[in-house]
Structure formats: C-alpha cells, structure tokens
Amino acid sequence: MQSDIEELEAKGKAAKAASRTLAHLPTHVKNNALLAIADSLAAREQEVLDANRLDYEAAQAGGMDEAMLDRLMLSSSRLQAIASDVRTVAALPDPIGEAFDTRTLPNGMRIERRRVPMGVIGAIYESRPNVTVDISCLCLKSGNAVVLRGGKESIHSNSALARVIKDAIREAGVPGDAVQFIESTERELVGHMLKMNNVIDLIIPRGGEGLVGFVVENATMPVLASGVGICHTYVDKEAELDAAVAIAFNAKVQRPTVCNALDCLLVHSAVAERYLPLIAAEWSRAGVEMHCDERALRILSSFSPVPATDSDWGKEFLSLVAAVKVVDSLDEALDHIDRYSSKHSEAIVTEDYTAAMRFLEEVDASCVYVNASTRFTDGGQFGLGAEVGISTNKFHARGPMGLRELTTYKWVIMGSGQVRP
Amino acid sequence: MQSDIEELEAKGKAAKAASRTLAHLPTHVKNNALLAIADSLAAREQEVLDANRLDYEAAQAGGMDEAMLDRLMLSSSRLQAIASDVRTVAALPDPIGEAFDTRTLPNGMRIERRRVPMGVIGAIYESRPNVTVDISCLCLKSGNAVVLRGGKESIHSNSALARVIKDAIREAGVPGDAVQFIESTERELVGHMLKMNNVIDLIIPRGGEGLVGFVVENATMPVLASGVGICHTYVDKEAELDAAVAIAFNAKVQRPTVCNALDCLLVHSAVAERYLPLIAAEWSRAGVEMHCDERALRILSSFSPVPATDSDWGKEFLSLVAAVKVVDSLDEALDHIDRYSSKHSEAIVTEDYTAAMRFLEEVDASCVYVNASTRFTDGGQFGLGAEVGISTNKFHARGPMGLRELTTYKWVIMGSGQVRP
Numbered sequence: 001m002q003s004d005i006e007e008l009e010a011k012g013k014a015a016k017a018a019s020r021t022l023a024h025l026p027t028h029v030k031n032n033a034l035l036a037i038a039d040s041l042a043a044r045e046q047e048v049l050d051a052n053r054l055d056y057e058a059a060q061a062g063g064m065d066e067a068m069l070d071r072l073m074l075s076s077s078r079l080q081a082i083a084s085d086v087r088t089v090a091a092l093p094d095p096i097g098e099a100f101d102t103r104t105l106p107n108g109m110r111i112e113r114r115r116v117p118m119g120v121i122g123a124i125y126e127s128r129p130n131v132t133v134d135i136s137c138l139c140l141k142s143g144n145a146v147v148l149r150g151g152k153e154s155i156h157s158n159s160a161l162a163r164v165i166k167d168a169i170r171e172a173g174v175p176g177d178a179v180q181f182i183e184s185t186e187r188e189l190v191g192h193m194l195k196m197n198n199v200i201d202l203i204i205p206r207g208g209e210g211l212v213g214f215v216v217e218n219a220t221m222p223v224l225a226s227g228v229g230i231c232h233t234y235v236d237k238e239a240e241l242d243a244a245v246a247i248a249f250n251a252k253v254q255r256p257t258v259c260n261a262l263d264c265l266l267v268h269s270a271v272a273e274r275y276l277p278l279i280a281a282e283w284s285r286a287g288v289e290m291h292c293d294e295r296a297l298r299i300l301s302s303f304s305p306v307p308a309t310d311s312d313w314g315k316e317f318l319s320l321v322a323a324v325k326v327v328d329s330l331d332e333a334l335d336h337i338d339r340y341s342s343k344h345s346e347a348i349v350t351e352d353y354t355a356a357m358r359f360l361e362e363v364d365a366s367c368v369y370v371n372a373s374t375r376f377t378d379g380g381q382f383g384l385g386a387e388v389g390i391s392t393n394k395f396h397a398r399g400p401m402g403l404r405e406l407t408t409y410k411w412v413i414m415g416s417g418q419v420r421p
Numbered sequence: 422m423q424s425d426i427e428e429l430e431a432k433g434k435a436a437k438a439a440s441r442t443l444a445h446l447p448t449h450v451k452n453n454a455l456l457a458i459a460d461s462l463a464a465r466e467q468e469v470l471d472a473n474r475l476d477y478e479a480a481q482a483g484g485m486d487e488a489m490l491d492r493l494m495l496s497s498s499r500l501q502a503i504a505s506d507v508r509t510v511a512a513l514p515d516p517i518g519e520a521f522d523t524r525t526l527p528n529g530m531r532i533e534r535r536r537v538p539m540g541v542i543g544a545i546y547e548s549r550p551n552v553t554v555d556i557s558c559l560c561l562k563s564g565n566a567v568v569l570r571g572g573k574e575s576i577h578s579n580s581a582l583a584r585v586i587k588d589a590i591r592e593a594g595v596p597g598d599a600v601q602f603i604e605s606t607e608r609e610l611v612g613h614m615l616k617m618n619n620v621i622d623l624i625i626p627r628g629g630e631g632l633v634g635f636v637v638e639n640a641t642m643p644v645l646a647s648g649v650g651i652c653h654t655y656v657d658k659e660a661e662l663d664a665a666v667a668i669a670f671n672a673k674v675q676r677p678t679v680c681n682a683l684d685c686l687l688v689h690s691a692v693a694e695r696y697l698p699l700i701a702a703e704w705s706r707a708g709v710e711m712h713c714d715e716r717a718l719r720i721l722s723s724f725s726p727v728p729a730t731d732s733d734w735g736k737e738f739l740s741l742v743a744a745v746k747v748v749d750s751l752d753e754a755l756d757h758i759d760r761y762s763s764k765h766s767e768a769i770v771t772e773d774y775t776a777a778m779r780f781l782e783e784v785d786a787s788c789v790y791v792n793a794s795t796r797f798t799d800g801g802q803f804g805l806g807a808e809v810g811i812s813t814n815k816f817h818a819r820g821p822m823g824l825r826e827l828t829t830y831k832w833v834i835m836g837s838g839q840v841r842p
Contacts, residue, residue, distance in 0.1 A: 020759065024782045103804070109793055111803060118815055119785070201815055222816040243838040250840035338441065360833050361445045364540070372530055372836025381841070382532060382832070383524070394539055394622055394829040395643040396817040408815040411803070412781050415793025417664040419671035420802070 004184040005192055008147075011180040012199035015120045015145040018177035023117050023143050025174065027094040033172035034090035034137055038083040040168040041133070041161075045079055051160035052129065059153050071128050072154055082133050085386075089137045092385040095403045096143045099412075107418050113409040117143030119201040121406065124149045124190055124215060126207035129157035135204065136165050136179050138386055142406040145178045147200060149193060151207075152185040159183060190214075197221040202406075204388065224401065227392030228316045229259030229344035231374045234333040234359070236350035237270035243371060244349040245278050250373040251347070253286045256320050259390060260345050260377040263316055264323040266333045269295070272326045276300055288320045295326040314340035330355050334362055341365055343392050345374035366392055366399035425605040426613055432601035433568055433620035436541045439598035440566040444538050446595065448515040454593035455511035455558055459504040461589040462554070462582075466500055472581035473550065480574050492549050493575055503551050506807075510558045513806040516824045517564045520833075528839050534830040538564035540622040542827065545570045545611055545636060547628035550578035556625065557586050557600050559807055563827040566599045568621060570614060572628075573606040580604060611635075618642040623827070625809065645822065648813030649737045650680030650765035652795045655754040655780070657771035658691035664792060665770040666699050671794040672768070674707045677741050680811060681766050681798040684737055685744040687754045690716070693747045697721055709741045716747040735761035751776050755783055762786055764813050766795035787813055787820035 041048070052074040059072055095115055102112035121144045125131040132148060139146040150158035162181030170176040182189060194203065197220040204224045205215035212225050233251055235244045251262035267275055276296060280303040283290065291308040292300055305324070312323040313336070327333045337346055347369035348359040356370045367377045377400060379387025384402030391397045397405040462469070473495040480493055516536055523533035542565045546552040553569055560567040571579035583602035591597040603610060615624065618641040625645045626636035633646050654672055656665045672683035688696055697717060701724040704711065712729040713721055726745070733744040734757070748754045758767055768790035769780040777791045788798045798821060800808025805823030812818045818826040 020783070020785075023785070105802075105804060109797065114781075116785075222814075240838070246838060246840050254841055356835075360535075360835075362441070364441075364444070364537075365831060367832040367834060369834045370836060372834055372839040373841050375841040376530065376834065376839070377832075381526075383526060393643075398829055399832045408819055410786060411788040411798075411820045413788060413790045413793055413797065414777075414781075415791060417661070417667060418793040418797070419667050420675055420794050420796040 001186055001188060004186050004189055007184060008182055008189055008192060009196070011182065012120070012147055012196050014177040015147050015180045016199045018175040019117065019119045019145040021175050022140075022145055022178050023096075023119075025143065027096075029173050030094065030140055030143070031090045033140060033169040033174040034086055036168040036172040037133070037137065037165050038086040038090070040164045041079050041083040041086070044164050045076060048079060048157065048160045048164065049074060049076070051156040054156040055154050064153065068127060072157070074129060074157060078130070082130050086133060086137050089141050089386050092141065092403060094141065095407050100409075108416060109418050110414040112412050114412045115404070115407050115409050118406060118408055120145045120147060120199055122147045122149070122193060122196075122200040122203040122221075124193065124203065124205050124207075124211065126151040126211060127153045129154045129161060131206050132158045132161040132181070133165065135206070136162075138388055138403060138406060140169065140174065140178065142403045144406055145180070147180045147182065147193070149182045149190060155183075155185050191218060194219045194221075206389075222396065224389060224391065224397065224405065225393070226259070226389035227344060228342050229261070229377075229390070229392070230263050230314055230316050230340060230342040231260060231345045231347075232264045232266055232337050232341060233262050233347045233349065233374065234266040234327075234337070235268060235271065235275055236330065236348055236352060236355050237268035238352035238355065239268075239271060239275070239349040240351055241271065241275050241278060244275060245282055247347065247349055247371070247373050248279050249282045249286070251375055252283065252288055252322050253320070254373070254375050257318050259316070260374050261318070262322060262374060264313065264325065264340070266325050266327050266336060267296070268330075268333075269326050269328050272296070272299055276324070277303075280305075283322065286320065288322055291321060291323045293325040296324040299326075300324075316342070330358065334359070337363055344390065345369065345377040347372065347374050366390070422607060422609065425607050425610055428605060429603055429610055429613060430617070432603065433541070433617050435598040436566040436568050436601045437620045439596040440538065440540045442596050443561075443566055443599050444517075444540075444564050446564065448517075450594050451515065451561055451564070452511045454561060454590040454595040455507055457589040457593040458554070458558065458586050459507040459511070461585045462500050462504040462507070465585050466497060469500060469578065469581045469585065470495060470497070472577040475577040476575050485574070489548060489574075493578075495550060495578060499551070503554050507554060507558050510562050510807050513562065513824060515562065516828050521830075529837060530839050531835040533833050535833045536825070536828050536830050539827060539829055541566045541568060541620055543568045543570070543614060543617075543621040543624040543642075545614070545624065545626050545628075545632065547572040547632060548574045550575045550582060552627050553579045553582040553602070554586065556627070557583075559809055559824060559827060561590065561595070561599065563824045565827055566601070568601045568603065568614070570603045570611060576604075576606050612639060615640045615642075627810075643817065645810065645812065645818065645826065646814070647680070647810035648765060649763050650682070650798075650811070650813070651684050651735055651737050651761060651763040652681060652766045652768075653685045653687055653758050653762060654683050654768040654770065654795065655687040655748075655751075655758070656689060656692065656696055657751060657769055657773060657776050658689035659773035659776065660689075660692060660696070660770040661772055662692065662696050662699060665696060666703060668768065668770055668792070668794050669700050670703045670707070672796055673704065673709055673743050674741070675794070675796050678739050680737070681795050682739070683743060683795060685734065685746065685761070687746050687748050687757060688717070689751075689754075690747050690749050693717065694720055697745070698724075701726075704743065707741065709743055712742060712744045714746040717745040720747075721745070737763070751779065755780070758784055765811065766790065766798040768793065768795050787811070
C-alpha cells in the first residue's frame with residue numbers, strides 16, 4: 001500500500017510537471033498526438049484485445065452479469081469506433097488561447113481574459129475501458145494533463161490503452177507524462193487521490209451514483225460531476241396537441257435509460273381529456289407504464305394505468321415508466337417542477353407566447369425548452385462537439401459540458417509602464 | 422440553540438422562496454430598491470449610529486484594540502460613503518438576462534445560454550458592518566437572495582442595517598425576504614449554515630484566514646473565497662530600468678498591506694548591478710526592508726539589506742518588506758514563480774517581445790502583467806464596477822470577481838416541435 005501511494009504521488013507530480021508544457025503546446029501538436037492515438041489503436045489492436053480478454057475472462061469467472069460484461073468487452077469494431085471518436089476530438093476547435101472581454105483601459109493598459117487549461121485533471125471511473133481513451137483525449141485537446149484511476153475489472157484493458165496512448169503522444173512530441181495511469185487497484189488509493197489538491201486541479205467521476213457520491217463527498221478539489229435528470233414536460237392548455245404527442249413520445253421512448261428522458265408528464269386540465277388518450281395510445285404501443293394521479297387515472301382508465309404514489313413525483317425512472325399529473329394552471333406546473341425537478345431539463349409545449357416566455361424565465365434548470373424534446377440535452381446535439389458530461393450544478397458549468405468546461409482563464413495585462421495612482 | 426437552528430433554517434427557506442421572484446425582477450425594480458437603500462441609510466442614520474454605539478462601547482469595554490475598533494465604527498460620513506457605493510452598484514449594468522453563445526442548430530432549434538442568478542448566497546463575515554450593505558446590494562443587483570451571518574462584535578450595527586435594507590427594498594417592491602439576517606450569534610450556527618446546501622447555492626466568507634479556511638474546509642456548497650497574494654515582479658535583462666523602478670516601487674509601496682502588493686523582486690543578473698541600487702535607493706527612502714539572496718546582498722551592501730532565509734520565498738509580507746533575488750535567466754525566474762507563487766498576480770518588466778509573450782503564456786496565475794504594477798489587480802481597476810473579491814482558484818472565477826461571478830447561466834432552447842431522431 002505504501003508503495004502504491006508513492007506511485008500515485010509520483011505520477012501526480014509528473015503530471016503536474018507535464019502540465020506546464022502541455023498548457024502552451026501548439027494546436028497542431030495536440031491534434032497530431034490525437035491522430036497518432038487513433039492510428040495506434042488500430043496498429044496495436046491485438047495487444048489491446050489480448051489485454052481485454054484477460055479482464056473479460058476474469059470477470060466471467062467471477063460471475064459478472066451479461067450487461068456489465070458487455071460494457072467491459074472490446075472488439076475490433078468497438079476499437080475502431082473509439083478511434084473515430086478520437087479523430088472527432090482532433091477536428092474540434094482548440095479552446096485554449098481564446099481571448100475574451102478584451103479592452104483597453106483609460107490608462108492605456110490592454111486587458112483581456114485568456115482561456116487556459118485547468119492544469120491536471122483526475123479521472124475516477126468504473127468498468128468501461130473506453131473512458132481511458134475518451135477522457136485522455138478530451139484532456140489533451142484542452143491542454144490538461146490527466147491522472148487516470150480505472151476500475152479493477154478493466155485493469156488490463158485500461159493499462160494497455162494507457163500504454164498505447166502514452167507511446168503515441170510521446171512520438172508526436174507531447175510529454176508522455178501528460179497521461180498517467182494508476183496501475184494499482186487498491187481501493188484506498190481513491191480516497192488518497194481525492195486529497196491531492198496540491199497537484200490535481202479538478203476531478204471527474206464517471207460511473208454509478210455510489211462512485212459519484214463518494215467523490216463529491218470526499219474530494220478536496222472541485223468536482224465536475226454529472227447529475228441525475230428528473231425531467232418534466234408540461235403540456236399547456238394552448239399546446240398544439242400533435243406536437244405535444246410527438247414531443248412527449250420522443251422524450252420518453254427514444255432512449256428511456258438516459259438522464260434527459262421524460263420522467264413526468266404534466267397536462268393542463270383544459271386539454272387533459274383530449275390530449276391524454278392521444279399520448280397514452282402511443283405510449284401504450286411502445287410499452288410505457290403510466291403512473292397517474294387521480295384525474296389522469298380516470299381519463300386513462302381504458303389504458304390500464306397505475307395509480308401514482310408519492311414516490312413517483314421527483315423520481316428518475318430510467319425505464320419505460322412515466323408519472324402523469326393533471327394541473328389547473330401554468331403556475332401549478334411551475335410549482336410542481338420547482339419542487340421535484342433535479343434542475344436538468346424541463347420542457348413546455350404551448351403556442352401561448354407569454355406562457356412560453358414565463359416558463360423559460362421562471363424554471364430553474366440547466367436546460368429549459370419550448371416545443372422540443374428534452375432528449376436534445378447533449379453536448380453533441382448542442383454543438384459542443386465532445387461531451388464531458390451534463391452538470392446539474394450551478395457553479396462553473398451547467399448543462400452539457402464540452403472542452404471549454406475543462407478550461408479556466410487568466411487575466412492578461414499588457415502595459416507600458418503603468419503604475420497605480 | 423435549537424430555536425436558533427430553527428430560525429436559521431426558516432430564514433434559509435424564506436430566502437429560497439424569495440429567490441424565485443428575485444430571479445426575474447426587472448432591472449429598474451432592483452435599481453430602485455438599491456437607491457431606496459441608499460436613501461434610507463441617510464434618513465435612518467441616527468438609528469444605525471445608535472446601534473453601532475452599543476457595539477462600539479461593548480467592544481471598547483471588552484478591550485478590543487484600536488485598529489479593530491476603527492473597523493467597527495460607523496459615522497455619518499462613513500454611512501454616506503457606504504450609501505455612495507450602493508448608488509454605484511445601482512448604476513452598473515444588470516448582469517442578468519444576458520444571452521451568449523446564441524445560435525440556430527441545423528434542425529431549426531434556437532439555442533442560447535442565458536445569464537441567471539445563483540439563487541441564494543450565504544455570507545459569513547467578521548467585524549466590519551459595511552459588509553452587511555455591501556454584500557446585500559451585490560446580491561440584489563445580481564438577482565440573488567442572501568443569508569447574512571455577521572460577527573458578534575457588530576451584531577447591533579448589522580441588525581440595524583439589515584432592518585433598514587429590508588424595509589427599503591420592501592417599499593420598492595422587492596420581497597423583504599430576499600435579505601435574511603441571522604440575529605443569533607451562536608458560534609455553532611456557522612457550521613450548521615455550511616451544511617445547508619439544499620437552500621444556499623454559494624457561500625462567501627469575508628474575514629481573516631481563519632474564517633476563510635474554516636468555511637472552505639467545511640462548506641458543502643461552492644465557496645467564493647479570496648486567496649492570499651504572493652506576488653513577484655521580474656525585471657528582465659531587457660527591462661527599461663526607469664520603468665522597472667517605478668513599477669516595483671509602486672507595487673511594493675503604494676499600499677503594502679494588500680494582496681496585490683509586491684512580495685518578491687526577481688532581477689536578471691545582467692542588469693542587477695545597475696538596477697538594484699536604483700530601486701533600493703527609492704525603497705530605502707520609503708522604509709522598505711529588503712530580504713536579499715547572496716548576490717543581491719553583495720550588490721546592495723550599502724543599503725543595509727537583510728540576508729534572506731528560506732521562509733522569505735513564497736511569503737506574503739503585507740508590509741514594507743520585500744524579498745530580492747538575482748536570477749540568471751527568464752527560465753530561472755519562471756521556475757521560481759512556479760514554485761512560490763500563490764497564483765494571484767505576477768509581472769515582468771521587459772522590452773524583449775519574446776520574453777514578454779513567454780511570461781504571459783507560461784506563468785500560471787490569475788493575473789499576468791507586462792510592464793505594469795501588480796497593484797492594478799482589482800475589480801474597480803479592471804472595470805468590473807464592484808468587486809466581490811479576488812479569486813486565486815481556477816474553478817468558476819479567477820482573479821477579480823464582479824457581479825457576473827455571482828451568476829450562472831441556463832441553456833434556453835426554443836423549438837417548433839423538434840424531436841430527436
């Protein structure tokens with residue numbers, strides 16, 4: 001254990017040292033390194049797949065379930081997909097060096113904010129080995145060094161991928177120390193890593209609620225965490241009902257296992273009798289189970305609805321289940337959302353201008369929609385290129401986080417001898 | 422104590438409820454409330470001064486030292502100055518509602534980031550009663566509710582000021598609950614407040630290192646803290662020496678007790694023999710004590726310099742003391758700064774273009790300067806209008822923080838029926 005801690009600390013220091021170089025690497029050097037990683041993933045495919053087989057067989061022998069095994073498994077085509085994502089990151093604009101709020105002060109000093117990397121980013125993640133490549137490439141592109149701590153189940157895969165990455169970037173002229181992979185899988189190392197705020201500027205947890213919660217609770221440095229999504233769609237009395245059916249259907253059914261899927265449908269009482277049977281017919285065909293309040297229950301009696309319990313409001317279902325509630329006003333909808341939302345993504349469907357504007361203004365969430373599906377809350381869909389996660393916090397970054405959210409800025413002041421009077 | 426906690430929690434909830442209204446108050450309503458506060462500070466001057474007298478007499482009887490007593494004391498002219506600062510905040514642009522990164526996506530959805538308040542800001546501060554007004558007004562202008570926890574020594578003053586503020590804003594049409602003042606001075610309440618991340622979105626500590634450290638260590642919500650400033654000025658071999666004298670003199674002497682004052686002067690060996698006697702002559706006249714490395718010691722022997730000890734490097738002096746060191750290259754200066762800087766404000770004096778560009782690029786600090794005094798690191802000087810503090814963190818805000826740093830943003834998506842394919 002002592003030697004593991006020493007390894008961790010040495011790697012943290014090495015990453016810090018590398019981050020000084022990384023911070024001012026020209027864009028083409030970073031991009032060439034990313035393309036070299038993509039090429040190496042193809043050229044060294046067998047080495048990675050052999051390592052992955054070791055993990056897979058151990059996990060299988062240990063009784064890991066099929067879904068988890070599937071997440072763990074790499075294949076030639078999966079490696080090609082990972083390499084293709086790396087090329088996409090290489091093609092994105094470099095966030096570093098952007099100047100903003102530039103101006104000349106009355107005393108002649110030129111002042112600007114200049115976008116710079118955070119420094120060293122720590123990543124703590126679970127079984128999917130693609131995260132090793134994914135996070136490394138996002139960090140490299142944004143000029144950050146990275147310390148990777150993967151899960152025990154994918155240790156051989158992660159180690160092989162990290163080796164490929166380090167070799168590739170080194171040949172492309174980027175310090176190999178920019179990417180550090182912790183070889184030990186001792187559990188206690190995570191706790192130690194979370195206290196290393198002298199070298200790690202930001203930590204990214206990737207995994208289940210347990211892992212994310214532990215990191216948020218124990219980290220001494222800022223945490224970039226993705227939050228749960230308890231998402232509402234409110235069908236207003238002035239909604240165009242066909243659009244409202246298409247939107248609620250898409251928000252619930254297109255991919256029910258993700259954070260931006262619909263959890264609760266709120267419907268104005270003036271349109272509930274007409275609207276609810278329309279959406280219920282579509283949802284029923286797709287196998288959606290509806291947990292309804294009393295009024296919705298009555299309207300939808302022919303669709304075998306389930307009576308909602310208190311725990312259905314403010315619940316993230318991550319499956320083909322939706323809570324359904326009839327409200328008597330926009331204000332009642334706003335109050336319900338204010339009480340139960342996890343501040344992720346919230347939508348109104350309406351043709352009423354003032355209702356739309358009020359909803360956008362008054363709902364406190366990372367993403368607020370009029371007449372569109374909440375499923376669009378995604379870095380790629382929003383045009384951020386690559387997504388680091390979706391924040392439901394208010395500090396630093398909110399909603400989909402891209403490369404820019406892995407950066408900070410410094411004030412640059414160019415003077416000609418100015419002193420303060 | 423139990424009733425104090427109940428009071429605190431009730432006030433937190435009331436602030437949260439008020440924050441929903443506050444978030445979308447029109448600018449003129451907020452500004453009128455600020456002007457009403459300024460007017461009330463004049464109209465109810467006697468009430469505030471009477472309360473302040475209670476605090477002052479108790480502090481005096483308790484043996485408080487002169488400097489602290491002076492901070493605690495209010496007077497007619499001090500209240501006028503505070504009111505004048507409030508009017509300045511009223512005149513600043515409203516940060517709320519600003520849209521940025523606005524664009525139309527290929528599917529026709531219009532998307533933007535819209536600046537919104539944080540919600541509820543907690544403030545924990547020590548003896549200066551002006552902070553009650555100062556923080557309340559910055560929060561109001563940025564659409565945030567505030568929960569104030571002042572020091573025991575100024576409890577009567579703070580309570581009176583909070584009463585004046587609440588009455589004034591209520592008459593101006595802003596919910597009085599937007600400003601909450603904790604009347605109890607129980608020490609344990611601070612710890613409890615720091616766990617209230619369900620209602621407080623951001624906490625601002627104002628006071629000594631002890632208070633700030635306690636808040637950073639124990640808060641469960643983000644902290645907007647001002648850091649210490651260990652500031653270097655590097656006089657390069659290509660420096661214009663007269664400018665270098667003026668800049669280093671200003672940075673050390675103009676106000677030595679503040680965070681952006683010079684702590685360490687680095688001088689290139691090629692100009693040390695000429696430059697050091699020039700700045701030493703000026704500094705000596707101003708009473709600056711120089712803690713010199715061996716080479717500087719030899720050059721400045723006629724100025725009775727003090728030999729530097731290891732603890733002089735990386736020390737914030739906050740007084741008329743400067744550490745002085747001779748270096749042989751820009752790289753040595755960069756290494757020294759990297760090792761000892763608190764990442765606040767760092768300056769180079771040079772006419773060499775490449776040295777200037779390298780310094781701006783490679784020094785990791787909130788504010789990096791070429792040919793100007795580090796004393797300019799200040800929200801007012803940078804044109805931010807009002808200053809919330811100076812951050813030496815990298816997350817959310819860096820360097821001088823103004824009203825904008827008390828805000829976050831939400832993504833606003835205006836669709837016309839879009840669903841995700």
